[in-house]
Amino acid sequence: MKVLAAMSGGVDSAVAAARAVDAGHDVVGVHLALSRMPGTLRSGARGCCTIEDSLDARRAAERLGIPFYVWDFSERFRDDVIDDFIAEYAAGRTPNPCMRCNERIKFAAVLEKALALGFDAVATGHYAHIVTDDSGHRELHRASDEAKDQSYVLGVLTSEQLAHAMFPLGRTPNKAAVRAEAEERGLTVAQKPDSHDICFIPDGDTRGWLADRIAPAEGAIVDRDGAQVGSHEGATSFTVGQRRGLNLGVPAPDGRPRFVLEVRPSSNEVVVGPREALAVRELAGARFTWAGLDPVASGIAVADSTAPDAVAEFACEVQVRAHADPVPARARVVPSAEGVLELAVTVEEPLHGVAPGQTAVLYVGTRVLGQCTIDRTVSAVPATAS
Structure with a gap:
């Protein structure tokens, strides 16, 4: 089977590609370039899809003896992930960019291009596995290692995408086993730290990043009955469950702390109330x-x-x-x-x-x-x- 291995530059995707090779598949590695401006994505070992990561992915592919390419998906990533992230916050919602990236980039755009080029499947280093029932239908299941299970962020996959997906790490007992295998294979990413947080916000300051892209407007903070209890300088800087930084001028009748319950962009209001709400x-x-x-x-x-x-x-x-x-x-x-x-x-x-x-x-x-x-x-x- 002809398999496209999506190689992020981390240890998981490198070992997943290696296992696809061991299984006898015709494997080609690809790294996704998600930004044309390196400074807009976080650099360093904790990053994702950075220049350093592309070099790590290339070295891993060379070690495995497989062809390697870099695909430029920067425009698609900007439109489908970054712009969506901004639009969702502007609408008073709390998006998950990793879900959108899996849905629209790794298992839509990439798979579409892979199939057009004659590949049969796309392999990734996600921790989840696929079970095929007696009738040949494919099901997505949790990974064996509950601590590393990534089936949640893969929940957006459709039956058509599952038909062409491979998760070689799904039945691996734990991450330590993956790192040990990488060491044995001579992969330089064996001890590379995992990536965290949002890759397109370099310093991790989501609130500041959004403030540069969504014009803040002053508005009211109200209780559940609609009475104003404070004011804000921009509703998009608040998230449901937030307690600190609410700038409330009217204390709760019972003296207890208030929490953000809702963000209403249409009226530019932030609704607060008791924790139990x-x-x-x-x-x-x-x-x-x-x-x-x-x-x-x-x-x-x-x-x-x-x-x-x-x-x-x-x-x-x-x-x-x-x-x-x-x-x-x-x-x-x-x-x-x-x-x-x-x-x-x-x-x-x-x-x-x-x-x-x-x-x-x-x-x-x-x-x-x-x-x-x-x-x-x-x-x-x-x-x-x-």
Whole structure:
């Protein structure tokens, strides 16, 4: 099989490429150049997709004896990830750029080009694995190493993308084993630190970075009843769950701290309230996809005859952050108030600090069933109760 190995310059993707070679595949390595201006992406060992990383990826490919290329995806990355990140914050949402990068760059743009060039699959160093059922359908599952499991950020993959994806590290017991294997193979990235945070914000100051791109405007900070309790210099600098830096002029009646509950860009308001109001009992989103067969075809849900294309409620677990614990839930696909189908999830125990723009990934056991970008949440504590 002809395999394109996406090589970030880290140890995981290097070992994944090596294992694809060992499996007898015809492997070609590729590094994605995501910026034409090196200073706009973080440099150093903790970076991602920097000049140093491209050189590390090239050295690894040379060690493995495979062809290596650099593909310029800077314009696509800017349009689909960076601009989307800015637009989401301007709309009062909290996006996950790594989800968008996996969805639109690594498993859309790259896979599209790979298939056009005659490749059969794209291999990456993600920690997740694919299971093929008796009928030949592919399912995405958690990695063997729970601490390194990356199935959450892969929850955006569709059945078509899974059909051409390879994750050689999925059943590896832990990261230490990957580093040891890299040492044995003579790969210079064996002890290279993992990348962290957002690659296109060089100093990690997200608030300052956004302030340079979204013109701040003064507005009101209000409580859940709409009464003004403070003011702000720009709503986009606030995130759900934030406590510090709220600049409140009116204390809460009970004297307790207030937290950001909601950002309303249309009115330029920031809504604050008690900690318990951060508890969410329901979330929903119209932008949803299934990672493989949908719930009806999988046999875990039935079609809802009263609503075309909708499915009856089914049991699952939902995870709203990359390293959060999944919680038991009931999910369903139903028409929203606007008449658009949305994935709605009711949790059995409240989730805390969930914001529109985040991604909710559904699991059934270790299997990733699908995901949605959260459009709205319902607090477990009514406004009148706080």
